[in-house]
Amino acid sequence: MSDGPILIVDDDAFVRTLLREMLAEQGHQLREAENGHDALSLEGPPPRVVLLDLFMPEMSGMEALALIRERWPGTRVLVISSMDSERLVDEALAAGASGYITKPFHPMEIASAVERALDS
């Protein structure tokens, strides 16, 4: 687990690129997927942290969250979504997310949240 990558799951290539470039600069090993299906079909060591969008084609983020928790129980999942209903935050946290960051996000905010997730 300590060698696992950070996995970025978002259907928006723009967001994936930004997250990848930013986290790579901090020395993190990264993988990415366009949706939950692709994320769950990745081989290799379990990701230490997953940055997960909620509103995606193929498989919703909430469904992916449940399956990620089942397949990789030790993995921390940070939801990153523009859907900022407080009740949705509660439901995502109840489903096993470790954190919920609303879009738009600031680079420092993501960096800080990832560090906290890695330390916890």
Next chain:
Amino acid sequence: MPEYWIGDVEGRVLGPVSLDVVQDLVNTGRLTEITRVSRDGRNWGTPSGFPEVMTLLVNAPSPDTLLQSERHEATRVREQLRAMQGRPPHEIFRLDRNASVDAYRNAFFKLVKRFYPDRVRAQAHPDLRKAYADAFQFLSRLMVHIEKELAAGSGVSPLPVVRAVPPPAPGEDEPLTPIPAPPPQMARPLTVVPRSMTPIPRPSPLPRPSPLVPPAPDGSYSYQPHEFVGFERREDRVEVTIRVTTRNSRMFTDHPLANLKTDGFFLACAKSLPLGTLVDVIFRFEEEHREVRSRGRVILENTGGDPTRPSGFGVRFITLVDQDRRFMLQFVEKAAAH
């Protein structure tokens, strides 16, 4: 708890979520184009087949109701801003007096995003847009101030008030700002065929900036809205499609400020775009049978004011995949050798 899956026009799916969440998202305008609904994530139907969902959609606030509530919200935000000005920062962020800079940052991000300028819908009341912008600017300046004071090892003092928000006169409501015509709803496609450029001296190589907005040289951020990313808004973008050949490849090299080495390009064309415009660029490399997509922002324009340079506009990439950048650099080198 009842569970719902919601699909939109782009094929994206949200669920399972409660009906309460769907109601929140519909009422705040975050879900506007529901095309299908499901109760199990497998069997889908149109929204009309789900009366409880249709009720939410039908009862969504009307445009007039939204404008009225936005005006009230603007008044409330201005009052909140007046209350914040001059107060100790730890009280604004509800922190301990000796809170760390990380604690301030976390609290700042939670609070400031409520006022992010693009959170208001395109047709929002202008008073609300202004109130959000003012609150965002105040909090951004306050955070920079906090970081400077903590870095200097001193306690955090209130931000000096530059221009306090004046309260409305007693018994008077806030003045109503006229509502301008709404902007276009969709990205405006613009296909551009570049004209030949006037030869100008080749620029000296410049360091390539990060595609993310980099912090200032001292490592600090200014926390301005453009430093925040990931908020989906298609209506404020322009889609630019450019056919690239070896003959017009100098769009990537000739301008001293907007060239591939500074993560940009300059497009010589009759149609310019205003500074700051967000552009989705599609480069069609016809000879190479390759398409490159990127996103950028207009950083300079010449509408004829500078006769020594061609008219057109310069774009700085916000995002460009490394593999595509390498391909473009190779293409430019090959074109220069011709």
